[in-house]
Amino acid sequence: xxxxxxxxxxxxxxxxxxxxxxxxxxxxxxxxxxxxxxxxxxxxxxxxxxxxxxxxxxxxxxxxxxxxxxxxxxxxxxxxxxxxxxxxxxxxxxxxxxxxxxxxxxxxxxxxxxxxxxxx
Amino acid sequence: xxxxxxxxxxxxxxxxxxxxxxxxxxxxxxxxxxxxxxxxxxxxxxxxxxxxxxxxxxxxxxxxxxxxxxxxxxxxxxxxxxxxxxxxxxxxxxxxxxxxxxxxxxxxxxxxxxxxxxxxx
Amino acid sequence: xxxxxxxxxxxxxxxxxxxxxxxxxxxxxxxxxxxxxxxxxxxxxxxxxxxxxxxxxxxxxxxxxxxxxxxxxxxxxxxxxxxxxxxxxxxxxxxxxxxxxxxxxxxxxxxxxxxxxxxxxxxxxxxxxxxxxxxxxxxxxxxxxxxxxxxxxxxxxxxxxxxxxxxxxxxxxxxxxxxxxxxxxxxxxxxxxxxxxxxxxxxxxxxxxxxxxxxxxxxxxxxxxxxxxxxxxxxxxxxxxxxxxxxxxxxxxxxxxxxxxxxxxxxxxxxxxxxxxxxxxxxxxxxxxxxxxxxxxxxxxxxxxxxxxxxxxxxxxxxxxxxxxxxxxxxxxxxxxxxxxxxxxxxxxxxxxxxxxxxxxxxxxxxxxxxxxxxxxxxxxxxxxxxxxxxxxxxxxxxxxxxxxxxx
Numbered sequence: 001x002x003x004x005x006x007x008x009x010x011x012x013x014x015x016x017x018x019x020x021x022x023x024x025x026x027x028x029x030x031x032x033x034x035x036x037x038x039x040x041x042x043x044x045x046x047x048x049x050x051x052x053x054x055x056x057x058x059x060x061x062x063x064x065x066x067x068x069x070x071x072x073x074x075x076x077x078x079x080x081x082x083x084x085x086x087x088x089x090x091x092x093x094x095x096x097x098x099x100x101x102x103x104x105x106x107x108x109x110x111x112x113x114x115x116x117x118x119x120x
Numbered sequence: 121x122x123x124x125x126x127x128x129x130x131x132x133x134x135x136x137x138x139x140x141x142x143x144x145x146x147x148x149x150x151x152x153x154x155x156x157x158x159x160x161x162x163x164x165x166x167x168x169x170x171x172x173x174x175x176x177x178x179x180x181x182x183x184x185x186x187x188x189x190x191x192x193x194x195x196x197x198x199x200x201x202x203x204x205x206x207x208x209x210x211x212x213x214x215x216x217x218x219x220x221x222x223x224x225x226x227x228x229x230x231x232x233x234x235x236x237x238x239x240x241x
Numbered sequence: 242x243x244x245x246x247x248x249x250x251x252x253x254x255x256x257x258x259x260x261x262x263x264x265x266x267x268x269x270x271x272x273x274x275x276x277x278x279x280x281x282x283x284x285x286x287x288x289x290x291x292x293x294x295x296x297x298x299x300x301x302x303x304x305x306x307x308x309x310x311x312x313x314x315x316x317x318x319x320x321x322x323x324x325x326x327x328x329x330x331x332x333x334x335x336x337x338x339x340x341x342x343x344x345x346x347x348x349x350x351x352x353x354x355x356x357x358x359x360x361x362x363x364x365x366x367x368x369x370x371x372x373x374x375x376x377x378x379x380x381x382x383x384x385x386x387x388x389x390x391x392x393x394x395x396x397x398x399x400x401x402x403x404x405x406x407x408x409x410x411x412x413x414x415x416x417x418x419x420x421x422x423x424x425x426x427x428x429x430x431x432x433x434x435x436x437x438x439x440x441x442x443x444x445x446x447x448x449x450x451x452x453x454x455x456x457x458x459x460x461x462x463x464x465x466x467x468x469x470x471x472x473x474x475x476x477x478x479x480x481x482x483x484x485x486x487x488x489x490x491x492x493x494x495x496x497x498x499x500x501x502x503x504x505x506x507x508x509x510x511x512x513x514x515x516x517x518x519x520x521x522x523x524x525x526x527x528x529x530x531x532x533x534x535x536x537x538x539x540x541x542x543x544x545x546x547x548x549x550x551x552x553x554x555x556x557x558x559x560x561x562x563x564x565x566x567x568x569x570x571x572x573x574x575x576x577x578x579x580x581x582x583x584x585x586x587x588x589x590x591x592x593x594x595x596x597x598x599x600x601x602x603x604x605x606x607x608x609x610x611x612x613x614x615x616x617x618x619x620x621x622x623x624x625x626x627x628x629x630x631x632x633x634x635x636x637x638x639x640x641x642x643x644x645x646x647x648x649x
Contacts, residue, residue, distance in 0.1 A: 004426055006422075006424075007367065029380050031381070031384055032381075054297075055299075077300065077385075078390065079296075090506055124558075142448070145452055146452050148611040150607075150611075164583065169469055193450075193452030196615060199346050220279065221278060221279035
């Protein structure tokens with residue numbers, strides 16, 4: 001009958017289980033897949049991330065040298081980070097900020113010249 | 121590799137009855153579109169964690185006798201196959217008539233491959 | 242007597258997911274129940290024809306949020322069976338650990354929701370507070386909280402360091418203590434028993450004939466659990482299913498509660514027995530493919546420290562610092578699946594079955610997912626007639642309905 005009473009009393013005197021957000025913000029664990037980042041200078045526009053992405057949120061144009069990601073479609077599985085041959089993609093542990101409209105991450109890099117052109 | 125036992129259309133209910141009496145549980149049925157050859161329907165039975173798979177090959181637009189009078193549990197999966205592939209089952213105990221998931225205005229079978237979709241377009 | 246047809250759902254305070262039941266009632270007694278599905282049908286099975294078989298791992302995880310890890314596990318085991326891949330032993334143990342942690346958090350979620358269904362909101366919050374600890378373990382070890390995305394064809398993407406294992410064990414000890422405090426309330430409380438005992442009785446014969454699975458089947462006295470088939474590391478760990486004999490809502494609740502505690506033991510045992518070694522195998526199928534895929538889930542070492550703030554009262558101890566040599570987890574996927582396979586795993590809600598068919602291309606030909614709720618709806622239709630309208634929420638929730646699973 002009074003099983004919960006002990007619990008109730010304990011809860012009454014214990015610290016609160018919830019935090020007073022936004023004054024107390026919970027940290028993230030290391031290794032949490034929060035936000036996707038790209039170091040566009042190292043990107044070789046090989047389109048591996050675009051091909052492997054399960055949600056098809058990444059679009060790479062190897063001629064124009066653009067890399068775009070529909071941030072709202074990304075499912076944060078981290079597959080693109082795993083498959084990137086130059087390790088230019090990374091995930092940081094912070095969440096993306098809330099936004100009032102859909103965001104696209106767009107980056108402009110220098111497309112890599114083909115070997116033949118580079119030699120000329 | 122998957123070991124299956126071939127099954128013919130008129131044995132379907134008899135085999136189901138035999139398994140029901142033998143204390144087998146119907147795990148589920150699986151419909152597979154095999155293109156021009158029609159459909160394959162798998163009946164998966166289980167007893168004491170050993171599974172048995174029956175493979176029924178049928179041409180398109182065959183009416184398959186329902187096993188739901190024997191196994192009540194088959195009613196959902198048979199209705200689902202009707203929705204997804206347009207495979208008709210006769211005498212389902214609770215027939216949704218192809219509208220378990222689909223709305224009344226949907227006419228194309230969403231899970232079929234090109235051959236059926238073309239016919240309907 | 243006049244009959245009334247009452248719609249139950251798809252929006253109902255007690256239902257976490259949109260199940261719609263047309264209840265025919267006479268006075269207060271239900272005489273017939275008809276289900277309507279299709280509110281969350283997404284056609285995920287059909288996606289296998291457009292997506293690569295490796296990408297399907299992430300897609301099948303999204304069939305159901307709560308048991309994502311087990312969907313991926315079942316799918317990967319099927320593909321590995323078709324392609325003849327032997328997964329490293331360490332990966333099997335890791336899969337077991339994460340799978341069981343998923344069961345714990347799913348059962349705690351359900352126990353909370355169930356308490357809420359009979360109006361015991363305080364208990365609901367207590368269970369969810371414990372669940373938060375398990376979610377933290379997920380976040381720290383997998384990188385995501387719910388859809389963890391750790392399984393890949395050939396193995397797993399992350400590894401657990403000894404320090405992490407130790408931290409998990411500490412967390413489990415605290416969680417178990419907290420759950421045991423709630424045991425007397427959920428299992429022995431007068432009000433709880435009054436609402437659950439004898440409601441929605443599914444007899445032993447009925448359960449089997451209607452194809453019930455999981456806690457629904459075990460609550461009716463059948464000792465059947467797909468974990469007995471020995472998938473992942475269960476073959477080496479040994480496993481005894483938990484059985485209750487009454488077949489009512491209370492028995493199903495008791496099965497789930499005891500399974501939660503059992504899963505803690507399995508996680509501990511798996512951690513203790515986990516062998517060292519690789520976590521992912523190279524996958525080579527019959528057909529040669531010139532684009533090997535490197536899986537290196539762990540380039541720079543995971544989880545160095547936990548950013549702990551002083552208001553974070555849930556975590557008892559921060560996970561310690563650690564370093565893992567980079568490049569220890571690598572698997573190459575070559576070739577394409579060609580063949581058929583049927584695999585089963587035990588989800589929190591019951592037995593999950595996958596039928597996979599590959600025809601030697603990078604897309605699968607057919608992926609058929611038979612989820613536990615799909616199998617548990619016919620028994621639900623059988624136990625509803627005869628019960629009182631006020632008991633319908635409790636009985637519906639006692640099958641742990643997951644409609645996103647059911648409709649896929």
